Amino acid sequence: MDLRPAGRDELTGMLRAATADRRMLDIRGGGLHSRRGWPFTPDDVLHTGALAGVVDYEPDDMTITVEGGVTVGEVLRLAGERGQGWPQAPSAPAATVGGVLAAAAGGRRRLRFGPIRDSLLEVVVATGDGRIVKGGGRTVKSVTGYDLPRLLTGSLGTLGVIVQATLRLWPLPMAEQWFSARGEPAGMLEMARGLLADLHRPTAVIVGPGSLHACITGVPDDVVAPAGMVESPEPSGPGPGGDGPAGAHGGVVEIGVPPATLPAVARRLADDGRAFEAWMGTGICRAAVSAPDDVRVMRELAMLHDGHAQVIDGDDALRSDPFGPVPAGADIMRRIRASFDPAGILCPGRFAAAEAVPA
Amino acid sequence: MTTTAGALADQLRHLLGPDRLLEGDLARNLYSHDGSIVGGDCGIVALPETTDEVAACMRMAHEAGVDVVPRGSGTGLTGGAVPLEGGLVISLARMREMGEVDVANSCMWVQPGVLNLDVSMAIAHLGLHYAPDPSSQQACSIGGNVGTNAGGPHCLAYGVTVQHVLGVEMVRPDGEVVILGGVAPDPPGYDLRGVVVGAEGTVGIVTRVLLRLTPLPPDVRTMLLDFLSVSDASAVVQAIIAAGVIPAALEMMDRNMTMAVEEFVHAGLPTDAAALLLVEVDGTAAEVGTATEVVERVARGHGVRTVRVAQDEEERALLWKARKTAFGAVARVKPSYYLHDCVVPRTRLVEVMEAIGEITEREGVMCLNVFHAGDGNLHPIIALDRSDPDETERAMRAGDQIVRACVAMGGTLSGEHGIGVEKRDYMPLVFDHDDLEAQACVRRAFDPDGRMNPDKVLPTGTRCGEVGLADTQVPEGTWI
Ligand SMILES: Cc1cc2nc3c(=O)[nH]c(=O)nc-3n(C[C@H](O)[C@H](O)[C@H](O)COP(=O)(O)OP(=O)(O)OC[C@H]3O[C@@H](n4cnc5c(N)ncnc54)[C@H](O)[C@@H]3O)c2cc1C
Numbered sequence: 001m002d003l004r005p006a007g008r009d010e011l012t013g014m015l016r017a018a019t020a021d022r023r024m025l026d027i028r029g030g031g032l033h034s035r036r037g038w039p040f041t042p043d044d045v046l047h048t049g050a051l052a053g054v055v056d057y058e059p060d061d062m063t064i065t066v067e068g069g070v071t072v073g074e075v076l077r078l079a080g081e082r083g084q085g086w087p088q089a090p091s092a093p094a095a096t097v098g099g100v101l102a103a104a105a106g107g108r109r110r111l112r113f114g115p116i117r118d119s120l121l122e123v124v125v126a127t128g129d130g131r132i133v134k135g136g137g138r139t140v141k142s143v144t145g146y147d148l149p150r151l152l153t154g155s156l157g158t159l160g161v162i163v164q165a166t167l168r169l170w171p172l173p174m175a176e177q178w179f180s181a182r183g184e185p186a187g188m189l190e191m192a193r194g195l196l197a198d199l200h201r202p203t204a205v206i207v208g209p210g211s212l213h214a215c216i217t218g219v220p221d222d223v224v225a226p227a228g229m230v231e232s233p234e235p236s237g238p239g240p241g242g243d244g245p246a247g248a249h250g251g252v253v254e255i256g257v258p259p260a261t262l263p264a265v266a267r268r269l270a271d272d273g274r275a276f277e278a279w280m281g282t283g284i285c286r287a288a289v290s291a292p293d294d295v296r297v298m299r300e301l302a303m304l305h306d307g308h309a310q311v312i313d314g315d316d317a318l319r320s321d322p323f324g325p326v327p328a329g330a331d332i333m334r335r336i337r338a339s340f341d342p343a344g345i346l347c348p349g350r351f352a353a354a355e356a357v358p359a
Numbered sequence: 360m361t362t363t364a365g366a367l368a369d370q371l372r373h374l375l376g377p378d379r380l381l382e383g384d385l386a387r388n389l390y391s392h393d394g395s396i397v398g399g400d401c402g403i404v405a406l407p408e409t410t411d412e413v414a415a416c417m418r419m420a421h422e423a424g425v426d427v428v429p430r431g432s433g434t435g436l437t438g439g440a441v442p443l444e445g446g447l448v449i450s451l452a453r454m455r456e457m458g459e460v461d462v463a464n465s466c467m468w469v470q471p472g473v474l475n476l477d478v479s480m481a482i483a484h485l486g487l488h489y490a491p492d493p494s495s496q497q498a499c500s501i502g503g504n505v506g507t508n509a510g511g512p513h514c515l516a517y518g519v520t521v522q523h524v525l526g527v528e529m530v531r532p533d534g535e536v537v538i539l540g541g542v543a544p545d546p547p548g549y550d551l552r553g554v555v556v557g558a559e560g561t562v563g564i565v566t567r568v569l570l571r572l573t574p575l576p577p578d579v580r581t582m583l584l585d586f587l588s589v590s591d592a593s594a595v596v597q598a599i600i601a602a603g604v605i606p607a608a609l610e611m612m613d614r615n616m617t618m619a620v621e622e623f624v625h626a627g628l629p630t631d632a633a634a635l636l637l638v639e640v641d642g643t644a645a646e647v648g649t650a651t652e653v654v655e656r657v658a659r660g661h662g663v664r665t666v667r668v669a670q671d672e673e674e675r676a677l678l679w680k681a682r683k684t685a686f687g688a689v690a691r692v693k694p695s696y697y698l699h700d701c702v703v704p705r706t707r708l709v710e711v712m713e714a715i716g717e718i719t720e721r722e723g724v725m726c727l728n729v730f731h732a733g734d735g736n737l738h739p740i741i742a743l744d745r746s747d748p749d750e751t752e753r754a755m756r757a758g759d760q761i762v763r764a765c766v767a768m769g770g771t772l773s774g775e776h777g778i779g780v781e782k783r784d785y786m787p788l789v790f791d792h793d794d795l796e797a798q799a800c801v802r803r804a805f806d807p808d809g810r811m812n813p814d815k816v817l818p819t820g821t822r823c824g825e826v827g828l829a830d831t832q833v834p835e836g837t838w839i
Contacts, residue, residue, distance in 0.1 A: 004418050019425055026491070053586060057368060058704065058706060059595060059601075060601055060705065060706045061704040061705050061706050062600070062705075063704070067575065072643045083603065093582050098560070104545060114522060115544070115545070117550065118518060127513075127797070131793045131797075132793060133793050133797040134790065134791075134794045134832060135794065135798070137771035137789065137798070138704070138736075138769060139702040139703065139735055139769075139774070140705070140734045141510060141514070141519065141702050141731075141734040141736050141772050141774040141775065142702055142771045142773070142774060142776050143507065143508045143510075143519075143557050143773050143774065143776070143778075144772045144773050144782075144789060145523070145559060145769045145778065145789075145794075145798050145816065145817075146554060146557070146785075146798045146801045146802065146816075147508075147553050147556070147558075147789060147794075148556055148798070148801070149549060150521070150550045150553030150554065151445050151549055151553065151554055151801065153372065153553075154545070154550055154552060155549055159549075170605070171600075171603035171604070171605065172603070172605065172647070182538055186769065198614065199620055200512065200576070200577055200643050201574075201642070202644065218643065218645070218646055219643075219646050219648075219649045220834065221645035222645050222646065223696045223710055248716075254545075256543040256545050256546065257543050258542040258543055259462075259463075259542075260463035260464045275421065276693075282536075282688045283542070283543055284544055284545070302543075305543075306541075306542065306543060306611070307543035308543060308546055310497055310547050317509045323547040324547065325549075327546055327547055327548040328537045328538055328539060329537050329539055329548070329551045330548065332551060332804045332805055333549045333804075335800075335804035335807075336435070336549065336800065336801055336802070336804040339797070339800030339801070339803075339804065339823060340797070340800070345422050348528070351548065
């Protein structure tokens with residue numbers, strides 16, 4: 001069944017009922033990040049799209065408070081009208097704020113602006129048993145209590161439904177431009193290395209198979225085409241070239257490795273003829289996969305460099321081992337989850353261990 | 360000392376030797392305080408030097424069922440490192456080793472007792488620095504910074520401690536050692552690293568910290584602006600940022616503070632000004648040029664009297680010294696001070712400064728203001744003589760009213776010092792019962808027996824209810 005709560009009270013009522021009846025829920029915003037984690041079959045899908053109110057926007061404080069179902073595009077539009085932006089956001093306008101936070105799905109400007117978790121100041125969630133819990137604070141700086149905003153970022157719907165978020169905005173830059181070049185992978189990687197060494201705080205340096213994209217942000221004098229590159233639009237598109245679903249037959253793995261080892265990872269992916277997008281300097285690389293065996297290969301590659309690999313989009317078959325080894329502190333995570341979702345109805349089983357066989 | 364405590368002391372003495380287990384009155388008195396006016400009751404103090412020793416201490420305390428309070432340099436301003444009812448203080452002050460700098464990944468592991476400033480000094484020759492720079496950076500430890508999620512003037516543009524800690528090695532309350540986070544970004548699962556930073560020693564003892572190192576900016580300019588009214592200065596703070604410039608640092612000092620500092624540092628500060636702004640912009644030469652123009656233009660539009668630009672590194676260092684020794688300068692006015700570090704939305708700065716003025720005047724206490732204006736993080740310092748009970752009472756009352764005024768303006772309790780004991784009972788001003796209970800559950804998930812730095816952060820009586828599913832109820836094969 002599809003549940004579409006129109007407001008907080010209705011939502012908490014639905015959660016209480018689901019807890020009482022032990023009905024398993026999947027939580028869905030824009031649906032762009034739903035194909036994550038261990039596959040499970042929910043009894044109901046709870047859609048957050050109707051929680052779409054803009055609660056408060058104080059441009060002079062550079063903070064905006066929105067409900068979880070508000071889209072990224074809407075936040076960017078409102079902020080843009082006041083000369084502000086949300087530079088950590090993914091380039092997926094249809095994604096919801098709650099969804100991108102729950103998936104920790106930040107955008108390509110991470111090198112300069114940091115991960116998306118750094119932009120979440122206050123969060124309000126509805127827990128599995130229908131309590132409303134707030135954490136963090138709306139001011140741009142706060143160490144008041146335990147950091148629930150960071151805990152919720154990347155929790156993939158397993159701790160609660162994000163009903164409201166206060167985001168930190170930034171002034172739109174005086175100038176910003178994407179540039180690109182095409183060529184052999186080795187040459188592209190060498191150019192990328194040069195950009196990282198020579199530019200002060202580049203916004204993005206992204207290597208793909210046979211391509212290089214870079215974004216420079218700042219004052220007009222600094223935003224000039226690096227040698228060998230030409231102005232080009234921001235990269236976008238599905239799969240490893242974008243933030244959206246990979247299409248019916250493919251999937252995307254996100255590799256995280258120490259940044260200095262990313263060139264080696266990218267070289268390997270290029271040699272193997274894979275579609276990929278390596279965010280140089282950040283240690284993050286998205287690669288296309290089409291079979292469970294590809295996931296294993298990607299994970300081995302990542303682990304060779306002391307990293308990890310997660311499936312961030314893919315059908316059930318691709319997600320038979322979405323995360324790899326159980327992380328340190330799993331018992332702590334389990335207790336936290338138990339307290340937020342006592343009946344275990346929120347996306348149960350989404351975080352699954354490598355060695356387990358799906359029931 | 361009870362028998363369990365006595366037996367624990369024997370075990371610890373055996374482990375660490377008599378020199379590294381402090382039991383005497385002098386030490387116990389010293390460790391019953393931190394940088395705040397909170398006083399506690401210290402049992403014994405262990406001084407481990409390695410992770411293994413910390414783990415062994417923690418195992419012993421676990422078996423004895425004794426409370427543990429982690430301590431760095433003890434410069435905290437909320438009583439976070441102060442033991443309230445005996446127990447074991449574990450001081451990390453002797454764990455001062457820095458690992459190799461990983462230049463390729465711009466990071467470095469350090470032990471928690473390493474002092475904040477020592478990190479930047481050790482890596483400056485590589486063109487790197489550690490960005491969070493609390494004013495106490497010559498004395499405070501990285502472990503303490505992690506405990507409090509410390510901030511500092513340059514956190515306006517660069518972000519606070521949690522944004523510069525890639526990973527931590529932590530000894531859990533039962534003595535197990537875990538590594539959370541790491542050089543590779545975004546490991547699967549919940550961001551426990553993010554929870555440990557700022558948990559004020561209530562979830563475990565951090566024994567190594569993986570610091571993110573930041574390139575030194577190619578260019579920097581430091582300016583001192585002076586104003587004849589605090590309101591003008593506050594308005595300039597707001598206007599600079601509204602003009603699209605986020606300076607590296609944007610600090611304010613009022614006249615009381617300026618006078619105290621100038622007498623101390625002789626930096627040539629205009630002591631007749633109502634308020635000074637210390638503004639630093641950095642980046643490429645072009646960025647610095649543009650930002651400087653904006654700052655000057657905005658300031659002139661709001662009645663700035665003079666704009667002093669530091670001409671060289673020496674002058675820049677002097678201006679920063681004036682800012683960073685401000686708390687110390689208060690000692691020239693009165694022997695002690697009491698302060699809160701509430702944050703208000705930047706748009707409420709003018710209003711809150713007026714409110715602080717009224718409150719302190721009404722209570723007849725002297726208030727000196729020096730604070731991180733750019734992010735609305737106040738530090739109204741009430742100078743006092745604690746041997747005067749009446750003055751102390753008035754200072755407390757003023758502090759209380761300031762906190763309430765900030766919260767009423769949409770602010771929060773602490774921007775960087777943390778909650779500790781000091782602000783613990785104010786938590787219900789910003790969080791309701793369910794919010795606090797959820798926080799208690801997060802804490803309990805790390806520390807099921809509630810022995811880590813008890814009675815800190817959450818108000819007395821806040822409990823994690825008995826909600827919770829037993830481990831066995833987790834679907835087979837899943838780890839959360
Ligand atoms: C003059 C002065 C200026 C200051 N300026 C600033 C400023 O600009 N910004 C700012 O943020 N703070 C400032 N402070 C406050 C203080 O310096 C910081 O809170 C600092 O982070 C505390 O570090 P410490 O080593 O002294 O920690 P402590 O005071 O010893 O401990 C602080 C907290 O961290 C916990 N802790 C310590 N070590 C560990 C560990 N290894 N593992 C787990 N928990 C641990 C303790 O239990 C305690 O709760 C200032 C203080 C003074 C006296």
